[in-house]
Amino acid sequence: MLQRRLEEILEAIWTAEEKGDRSAKQVQKDARFQLEEPWLEELKARDLIEIRPDGIHLTLQGREEARQILRRHRLAERLLHDVLGMEAEEAEGDACEFEHAVVPEVTDSICTLLGHPRVCPHGSPIPEGKCCREARQMVERAVVPLSQLDSGEAASIAYINTRKHTRLHKLVAFGLCPGVQIRLHQKSPSFVIQYDETQLALEPEVAADIFVWRSPEG
Ligand SMILES: [Zn+2]
Ligand SMILES: [Zn+2]
Ligand SMILES: [Zn+2]
CATH class of the missing domain: 2.30.30.90 (Ferrous iron transport protein A (FeoA))
Structure with a gap:
């Protein structure tokens, strides 16, 4: 897993892209901390992002990393919201803690427990995992x-x-x-x-x- 700060920046790039705005300004808005140049340099050096005239782009590898982070974040939101009864807004911060701590197998178990939800409590799409595809095939092919x-x-x-x-x-x-x-x-x-x-x-x-x-x- 990447360092926490790097993961959070990838997360902000992903959510900015979902809003259709890849500009550094939007990414900065989505990140909950000051974006420092060395972090972006680090992500570039690891071939996770590219800086282009219209903003910050995820590379193929960066996109896959970001997908996993967002998947953990939004599943955590669902868990805190659906199982623990937290409001979507208060679940947000805790979900961000959770996303850095959970290994893939646990993520899929949580996803299965929750019935492979498609969206987070805010209505944002949850990137699907292997468990979701398998469950869908089982239902379809039952x-x-x-x-x-x-x-x-x-x-x-x-x-x-x-x-x-x-x-x-x-x-x-x-x-x-x-x-x-x-x-x-x-x-x-x-x-x-x-x-x-x-x-x-x-x-x-x-x-x-x-x-x-x-x-x-x-
Ligand atoms: Zn998060
Ligand atoms: Zn959400
Ligand atoms: Zn699933």
Whole structure:
């Protein structure tokens, strides 16, 4: 991890950029301390920032560092606000302490605990982590019983879990087997699914035995 002051400057550059103003003046405003030239020189020497005519830019590496810092800061705000009941404004200062102290694994645990929030209590976006992407994939790719789909929802068959073999054989005879793409037409009075050119009505117990992958695109 970088020294604390360097992290705070990267944080200020990031938030200034979010406001669409990369000028040194805006960065100074966002930093809660006097920006000293040697610190900027240090960041430049480490290839984390570039000074250009329109202001201070993060390099690729600097952007990644800043992302992690902002992620820790805004997750800390959420934690202090949602779990400890602090006001967004008072959470701000403590969040800034927190962001320098927490290692990545703990950050992801907190993110998971909080349900992978997308924004901080002020409404600023929380950069997402590996945990958020994994959670989203799990939700998107979750296997559910066909009976849990919404009307109109598309899915593909994962497996059929029926203890009644005659029923299973019947479904397979209808061409319903793993990998087949289906769309749920209606849920009542019976379940009607569509696949290829076929429409098939299913009893609710049968629909509960068919497990499908939800399609991410719906
Ligand atoms: Zn901070
Ligand atoms: Zn915030
Ligand atoms: Zn997450």
